[in-house]
Amino acid sequence: MVLGPLGPSLAPSVLKNRSLYRWVKPVADWYVNLSGWRRVGYKYDDLIPEERPDVERALSRLTPREAYDRQFRLKRASHCSVLHDILPKDQWTKPEEDVRYLTPHIENVEKEEQERRAWDNMAIERK
Template identity: 65%
Template sequence: MPLGLSLAPKVLASKSLTSWVTPIAHWYANLAGYRKYGLKYDDLIIEEYEDVQRAIGRLTPRERYDRAFRMKRASHASVLHSVLPKEQWTEPEKDVRFLTPHVQEVEKEDKERAMWDTVFVSRK
C-alpha cells in the first residue's frame, strides 16, 4: 500500500466494521504504554523533520506548553523507571490528535509550493 493511503475512512464509514475494530484499536493503544506516561499519540511524532518543526511552531502557546510539560513529566518518570500514578494517565477520550492536522497542512503547502515552483509557462 503506498504511503499516505489509509483504511481508516473505509472503516469509519462502516458501522459494523468500526464496532469490530475499535476494541482492538483501544487494546493496542493501551498496550503501547505511552498513556501510562501521560503522553498523547501526537507527542510521539519525531521532531527532527522540518515539516513537524514547522507544525509545532503553529501550535498555540498553551498547546506548546502542555506538550512540553507532558514530555518532561514522561522523561522524569522514565528516569525513575516507573509509570505515573493511574490518575495522571492520559484518558482515551483526551488522547486527541493536536499536531497531525498542522503537519498535514504543512505537507499540503509544501506540495502546492513545489507545484508552483515547477510550473511551466508558455507563450501563445
C-alpha cells in the first residue's frame, strides 16, 4: 500500500494487475461520475485540502497559469454550490482533462522533507 496525498492508496497494485484493473475500472468510473465533482468543473487535485503544510508549499510552486486556473475552478464551483446547480454539460471537466497537476509537486515536497529530515538527523562519527 502506497501513501498518497489523500492517504493510503491501492492504485499501484491495481494498475499492475490487468484483470483486477479491468474489474475495478468501470466501478471507479461510475463512482467518479456519481461523486459529481467534474460536473462543477473541479479536477481531482482541486479536492486536496489546502491546510496541510506540504500542500501549501506545493501550491506555491504552481505556475501563474495553473494557480489562476485553480482559483477559477474553485470560484466557479463555489458559485455552483451557492446556486444549488451544476455547470452546463459542455463545461464539465472531461476525463482526459482531469490530469494531476498538483500531486507531482506534493510528492516533490514530501521527498525534499524526507531528505531534509535525513540530513538533520545524520550522526557524525569521529574516528
